[in-house]
Amino acid sequence: MPDGKGTDEHCFSWIYDGKFLRDRHSVRVGDKVAYEGETIYYWNAAAKQVEYLYITAHGGFSQGRMITEGDALVFPAAKLVTQGQTFGFRGRWKRLGDDAYEVLREYETDKGWIPVRIEMKRVK
Numbered sequence: 001m002p003d004g005k006g007t008d009e010h011c012f013s014w015i016y017d018g019k020f021l022r023d024r025h026s027v028r029v030g031d032k033v034a035y036e037g038e039t040i041y042y043w044n045a046a047a048k049q050v051e052y053l054y055i056t057a058h059g060g061f062s063q064g065r066m067i068t069e070g071d072a073l074v075f076p077a078a079k080l081v082t083q084g085q086t087f088g089f090r091g092r093w094k095r096l097g098d099d100a101y102e103v104l105r106e107y108e109t110d111k112g113w114i115p116v117r118i119e120m121k122r123v124k
Contacts, residue, residue: 005029005030006027006028006029006030006034007027007028008025008026008027008028008118008120009025009026009028009123010023010024010025010120011023011024011025015040019042020040020041020042021040021041021042022038022039022040023038023039023040023041024036024037024038025037025038025039035056035057035058036056036057037054037055037056037057037060038054038055038056039052039053039054040052040053041066047065049065049066049067050065050066050067051063051064051065051066052064052065052066054080056080056082058082058083059082059083060080060081060082060083061080061081061082062078062079062080062081062089063078064076064078069092071094071095072092072093072094072095073092073093073094074091074092075089075090075091075092075093076090077089077090077108078090087107087108088107088108089105089106089107089108090105090106090108090113091103091104091105091106092104093120096119098122099121099122100119100120100121100122101119101120102117102118102119103117103118103119103120104116104117105117105118
């Protein structure tokens, strides 16, 4: 995480004979899990695009799409609905070789978009 005090671990796996890609993630601060979520990516053949459903352990959810721009995966602005509130977010994952991505996450506030940059590395 940007402050160096936590981690955001993602575990990817194909499900249902490769028809869907599951991304389970867990944000930890020390030994404690602070946040958990799961994304299911899928190909929407009618819309001809990759879409996703994201759910959180706190009951939140969002739906959106993923597009490519060069060697980057781009997540256009979407809304997370949780506990009766909505939060805007968007993101971009740029590949850094075979084992890492530079991740830009942006969160919508009343003062504009707030960026958070991290690097995700494969742990073997």
